[in-house]
Amino acid sequence: MKRRDFIQLTxxxxxxxxxxxxxxxxxxxxxRLLDPLMDVQQKKQLADIALNTTKSLGATYTDVRIGRYxxxxxxxxxKKAQNIVNTESFGAGIRVIVNGTWGFAASNNVxxxxxxxxxxxxxAIAKANSKFQNxxxxxxxxxxxxxxxxxxxxxxxxFEVPVKDKVDLLLxxxxxxxxxxxxxxxSIMFLVNEQKYFASSEGSYIDQDVHRTWPNFNVNVVDRxxxxxKSRSAFSAPVGxxxxxxxxxxxDKIEGPGGIILxxxxxxxxxxxxxxxxxxKQMVTAKSVEPGKYDLVLEPSHLWLTIHESVGHPTExxxxxxxxxxxxxxxxxxxxxxxxxxxNFGSKIVNIVAxxxxxxxxxAVAYDDEGVKCxxxxxxxxxxxxxxxxxxxxxxxxxxxxxxxCCYSQNWSDVQFQRMANVSLQPGKEPLTxxxxxxxxxxxxxxxxxxxxxxDQQRYNFQFGGVLFFEIKNGKIEGMLKDVAYQSNTQEFWNxxxxxxxxxxxxxxxxxxxxxxxxxxxxxxxxxxxxxxFNGVNVINTGRNI
Amino acid sequence: MAILSKDEAQQILxxxxxxxxxxxxxxxxxxxxxxxxxxARNSVSTSGEDSNVGLGVQSYYGKKSGTATINEFDDASxxxxxxxxxxxxxxxxxxxxxMEPLGPQTYGGESKTWSEQTxxxxxxxxxxAAANSIGPASKKEVTAAGFLEDNRGFNAMMNSKGLFxxxxxxxxxxxxxxxxxDGTGSGWAARTNNDVSKINTADASAVAIEKALxxxxxxALEPGKYTVVLEAAAAADLVRLMLxxxxxxxxxxxxxxxxxxxxxxxxxxxxxxxxxxxxDPWHDEVPSxxxxxxxxxxxxxxxxxxxxxxxxxxxxxxxxxxxxAPVPFGGNTIMQGxxxxxxxxxxxxxxxxxxxRFWYIRPVDPxxxxxxxxxxxxxxxxxxxxxxxxxxxFRFNESPIIMLNxxxxxxxxxxxxxxxxNPNGLIPSMKIRDxxxxxxxxxx
Numbered sequence: 001m002k003r004r005d006f007i008q009l010t011x012x013x014x015x016x017x018x019x020x021x022x023x024x025x026x027x028x029x030x031x032r033l034l035d036p037l038m039d040v041q042q043k044k045q046l047a048d049i050a051l052n053t054t055k056s057l058g059a060t061y062t063d064v065r066i067g068r069y070x071x072x073x074x075x076x077x078x079k080k081a082q083n084i085v086n087t088e089s090f091g092a093g094i095r096v097i098v099n100g101t102w103g104f105a106a107s108n109n110v111x112x113x114x115x116x117x118x119x120x121x122x123x124a125i126a127k128a129n130s131k132f133q134n135x136x137x138x139x140x141x142x143x144x145x146x147x148x149x150x151x152x153x154x155x156x157x158x159f160e161v162p163v164k165d166k167v168d169l170l171l172x173x174x175x176x177x178x179x180x181x182x183x184x185x186x187s188i189m190f191l192v193n194e195q196k197y198f199a200s201s202e203g204s205y206i207d208q209d210v211h212r213t214w215p216n217f218n219v220n221v222v223d224r225x226x227x228x229x230k231s232r233s234a235f236s237a238p239v240g241x242x243x244x245x246x247x248x249x250x251x252d253k254i255e256g257p258g259g260i261i262l263x264x265x266x267x268x269x270x271x272x273x274x275x276x277x278x279x280x281k282q283m284v285t286a287k288s289v290e291p292g293k294y295d296l297v298l299e300p301s302h303l304w305l306t307i308h309e310s311v312g313h314p315t316e317x318x319x320x321x322x323x324x325x326x327x328x329x330x331x332x333x334x335x336x337x338x339x340x341x342x343x344n345f346g347s348k349i350v351n352i353v354a355x356x357x358x359x360x361x362x363x364a365v366a367y368d369d370e371g372v373k374c375x376x377x378x379x380x381x382x383x384x385x386x387x388x389x390x391x392x393x394x395x396x397x398x399x400x401x402x403x404x405x406c407c408y409s410q411n412w413s414d415v416q417f418q419r420m421a422n423v424s425l426q427p428g429k430e431p432l433t434x435x436x437x438x439x440x441x442x443x444x445x446x447x448x449x450x451x452x453x454x455x456d457q458q459r460y461n462f463q464f465g466g467v468l469f470f471e472i473k474n475g476k477i478e479g480m481l482k483d484v485a486y487q488s489n490t491q492e493f494w495n496x497x498x499x500x501x502x503x504x505x506x507x508x509x510x511x512x513x514x515x516x517x518x519x520x521x522x523x524x525x526x527x528x529x530x531x532x533x534f535n536g537v538n539v540i541n542t543g544r545n546i
Numbered sequence: 547m548a549i550l551s552k553d554e555a556q557q558i559l560x561x562x563x564x565x566x567x568x569x570x571x572x573x574x575x576x577x578x579x580x581x582x583x584x585x586a587r588n589s590v591s592t593s594g595e596d597s598n599v600g601l602g603v604q605s606y607y608g609k610k611s612g613t614a615t616i617n618e619f620d621d622a623s624x625x626x627x628x629x630x631x632x633x634x635x636x637x638x639x640x641x642x643x644x645m646e647p648l649g650p651q652t653y654g655g656e657s658k659t660w661s662e663q664t665x666x667x668x669x670x671x672x673x674x675a676a677a678n679s680i681g682p683a684s685k686k687e688v689t690a691a692g693f694l695e696d697n698r699g700f701n702a703m704m705n706s707k708g709l710f711x712x713x714x715x716x717x718x719x720x721x722x723x724x725x726x727x728d729g730t731g732s733g734w735a736a737r738t739n740n741d742v743s744k745i746n747t748a749d750a751s752a753v754a755i756e757k758a759l760x761x762x763x764x765x766a767l768e769p770g771k772y773t774v775v776l777e778a779a780a781a782a783d784l785v786r787l788m789l790x791x792x793x794x795x796x797x798x799x800x801x802x803x804x805x806x807x808x809x810x811x812x813x814x815x816x817x818x819x820x821x822x823x824x825x826d827p828w829h830d831e832v833p834s835x836x837x838x839x840x841x842x843x844x845x846x847x848x849x850x851x852x853x854x855x856x857x858x859x860x861x862x863x864x865x866x867x868x869x870x871a872p873v874p875f876g877g878n879t880i881m882q883g884x885x886x887x888x889x890x891x892x893x894x895x896x897x898x899x900x901x902x903r904f905w906y907i908r909p910v911d912p913x914x915x916x917x918x919x920x921x922x923x924x925x926x927x928x929x930x931x932x933x934x935x936x937x938x939x940f941r942f943n944e945s946p947i948i949m950l951n952x953x954x955x956x957x958x959x960x961x962x963x964x965x966x967x968n969p970n971g972l973i974p975s976m977k978i979r980d981x982x983x984x985x986x987x988x989x990x
Contacts, residue, residue, distance in 0.1 A: 080641070080643065081641070082641065082643065084638070084639075085613075101590065102591070102592050102593070103593065104592060104593065104594035105596070106595075106597075107596065107597055107598075108598050108617060109597075121595055122594075125593050125669050126593075128669035128670055129583065129593050129673050131673060132585075132590050132673055132676055132677050132680060134588055134589040134680075135587060183799070183800075184800065220798075220800050222800055224799055224807060225807065226806070227804070227805070227806030227807070227913075228913065229800040229912075231800075231912075321586075321587065322586050322587050322689060322691060324586070324691075325689075325725055326692050326721055326722060326723040326734075327693070329905075332988070332989070413596045413598070415594055417592065452909060452910045452918065453908055454906045454918045454919055454941070455906060456905070456906065456920045456922070456939065456941075456987040457922055458988070458989035458990065459989075460987055460988045460989050461985060461986070461989065463918050483911075485910060485918070487941065489988070518582070518584050518693035519582060538985075540943070542910045542911055542916060542943065543914075544911065544948070545914075546802075546915075546945065546947055546948065
């Protein structure tokens with residue numbers, strides 16, 4: 001039985017219960033979301049109590065995270081505002097090293113007395129575990145930054161936008177979808193604000209205010225006669241931006257192949273909902289795919305998930321080393337492949353970077369959750385594996401002296417560990433548009449938006465679906481397909497990468513809820529790319545008759 | 547503070563209800579204490595404890611409701627939280643689907659979900675669980691990675707219509723993966739229970755070591771349709787996928803349980819007649835809370851009876867629209883088993899595959915409940931009634947509905963563990979014909 005099973009929230013509809021609440025989040029009233037609750041100096045005083053307590057008990061390192069995690073969910077379906085939920089989670093997590101062993105404890109009692117008790121528990125846990133420690137923790141050095149702060153550069157704070165405006169916007173999108181022939185539409189506005197205060201025994205006191213926004217919907221078309229139902233999700237991306245993402249500016253709209261409209265740095269939810277209904281209707285009568293080898297043209301709203309699963313996860317050093325062996329798994333990118341300096345991860349045009357600073361991305365912060373300044377670095381350079389994603393207690397294992405700054409915890413109540421940075425495919429260097437790319441494909445499929453996904457525990461074999469599939473014949477889009485999924489092997493797939501559109505087509509997509517760890521934690525991460533072509537990939541037909 | 551007794555919870559909730567000036571009020575009081583230990587590379591990696599208690603209050607005026615929460619319990623704080631929820635309710639938009647709280651319910655006595663043994667787990671116990679894996683692994687050129695998590699918590703609710711419900715529960719989950727140091731073999735074992743005295747971390751670790759050693763140097767087998775013997779964990783992984791039996795989605799035509807032409811599959815035979823699945827909060831082995839989140843009493847109820855859909859879950863709103871009694875989601879799942887052991891099923895198989903667990907199962911088509919995923923941590927080829935050799939992992943594309951129509955044999959029930967979380971249930975091992983493996987994976 002999981003801890004979250006004990007948390008029953010009041011007043012939740014079934015829709016709200018399916019939302020990804022972080023542990024211990026509780027519903028709160030709207031005004032509380034804008035109340036700062038505790039100032040930086042109060043947090044510093046509490047952090048110092050923890051630092052002094054653990055030091056006196058023998059800890060050689062301590063960090064304290066006093067975190068306040070705010071969420072707002074506005075949930076609607078068709079003409080109904082189903083629920084408006086504001087949640088808050090406030091507490092402190094304390095991590096220590098005693099006898100070379102980690103210990104962690106957390107509590108929502110954020111008082112001098114509560115912090116002291118939690119600090120004592122963290123030390124006691126480290127001591128209990130140190131009996132079975134065979135590999136003492138070695139932390140890479142990091143500078144002390146003193147008292148510093150950072151905030152996501154938002155233009156409009158979504159929490160300050162009246163709830164009525166959000167409800168009205170979602171209901172307008174729903175109405176547009178229904179007008180264009182949808183049978184059902186569920187829509188949601190999901191806002192996140194992480195107010196994170198970090199202090200360490202090494203002298204850093206870091207205050208960060210992180211914002212994320214995600215408008216989303218799912219449009220359903222039901223064909224009772226044939227018993228089919230089809231879904232089209234929103235072409236929005238979850239973003240590390242404020243409510244300005246909902247401005248839907250004309251300059252951020254892109255006319256894609258097949259008559260579709262795509263979005264860049266802002267999003268028009270009403271327009272997209274209308275298109276979604278029309279496309280979902282077309283899916284019902286679309287041609288079922290003939291299985292076989294196809295050249296795939298993958299749009300950034302689709303390719304991000306393939307990058308996430310097949311590049312992001314296997315380049316995480318904790319997976320390579322075996323720390324995730326019992327759950328998410330290990331990685332085929334073993335140290336010998338990296339050491340060889342000639343492991344052909346992909347074709348020569350494949351350049352993939354990790355970046356914790358990219359503006360507008362979900363992972364962007366100035367400092368990670370163990371006080372390391374964030375940066376950008378290469379993972380795959382000209383097709384070759386050149387580095388991993390690693391944090392303070394791991395980099396010594398690969399002979400490096402500096403953490404990559406990608407340590408994260410989803411909440412004050414969870415221990416921080418290595419999490420994926422934004423991992424992105426760099427655009428092609430030659431001028432190329434998606435239309436030009438398609439013109440060169442003889443037998444292919446153009447895939448838009450992420451759908452079904454599955455990959456093995458070492459990240460070799462994967463299968464991905466999508467949302468929209470267009471058949472390409474002799475350089476032209478012929479019509480819509482359905483029942484499409486492609487299967488490949490990571491190295492084979494990235495070596496089949498034949499073309500990447502240029503930077504004009506580069507866009508970010510991503511997820512709020514990348515899962516990893518035990519107990520499981522969520523991480524928000526973006527992945528950028530331009531449209532890319534992969535030759536001769538195996539496509540299967542997923543239609544079944546029951 | 548985190549675990550309040552029934553009387554303590556009732557006392558606080560009575561005060562809360564007493565402060566109400568709205569048309570009605572409902573209050574939920576919950577608390578939880580938990581701890582965990584995680585290890586990898588034959589060494590403890592992280593470990594922690596956490597504690598939380600909170601009160602949520604929902605007030606309503608007509609169909610307008612507001613919710614506020616607090617974690618302080620003096621009289622002034624309780625009054626404040628009620629007042630806040632009333633202010634919010636007055637500002638809220640009307641929710642046409644709002645249902646007034648339920649009146650008093652009968653739950654049939656104390657549940658069986660609490661274990662004093664589990665509630666008393668200490669950091670030392672957790673560290674010993676890690677040692678039970680790490681010690682034996684190191685002696686056999688094997689590397690252990692594992693996780694143990696325990697919880698004790700309570701839920702209580704009361705409303706102005708006279709309903710009061712309370713339950714406390716404990717739980718412990720243990721999983722361990724053993725990998726041979728040469729990287730060619732891997733084995734997994736998992737245990738879950740309300741009562742920690744019923745799980746043995748040393749035995750589970752030994753099972754995982756044995757699997758790791760016997761799965762070394764796997765050979766490739768052509769993908770295709772095979773007869774499979776599914777250990778209980780693998781069977782549970784797929785059976786759980788057919789149990790989101792939501793009546794509203796089915797009525798709306800957007801579920802596997804929707805019927806072509808309109809209506810639902812309630813009363814239709816969808817799988818082999820030997821398939822019987824039910825829920826029962828009073829089951830000795832897999833007890834659950836006797837009340838669901840909205841306060842409705844849970845009772846023993848068939849979901850699939852002799853292969854036929856016997857019930858769909860109706861929330862109170864949807865039940866009121868359809869003029870039927872509401873049916874709350876169950877707190878556990880029990881699938882009837884047979885008497886065959888894994889060895890018996892292997893003995894009866896001419897050519898097939900033994901699957902010990904699956905991994906990374908994701909939906910492909912919700913209309914047919916088609917899922918894809920892979921085998922993981924020990925898969926074997928069966929020939930002429932014997933395990934011939936370990937084989938490389940497969941990707942499958944299969945629907946649990948097709949699978950349970952191709953049922954050959956039901957094995958013995960086991961406490962259900964799955965690859966991504968442990969459902970509270972009992973699921974048998976089983977033998978299935980024509981299971982679809984679509985490609986090979988090099989992953990170990």
